Amino acid sequence: MQTSQLFYGSDAQLLAYGKEVSELLNSESPEDWAVELWSMFGGFMIAQKELGFSSEISNTFFSFRDLLFFFEKIEKIRHDRQ
Helix, strand or coil, X not given: CCCCCCCCCCHHHHHHHHHHXXXXXXXXXXXXXXXXXXXXXXXXXXXXXXXXXXXXXXXXXXHHHHHHHHXXXXXXXXXXXX
């Protein structure tokens, strides 16, 4: 996933994505999501001893990092609006 690459879609498609993201963000605060992500990723890393080597671990880490950055940006946007 490249964060610098822009996604262009139809207005209806973008509105649908926005609605889903809005619902996700309304279920918990961005700070709570970040804490949950750390918990999930921590559990995943601990389980690696039992799960064995995964060649995809770096992709998992970068996906996790991108999700954390997303929730940090959302928190900043919310803070700036207040």
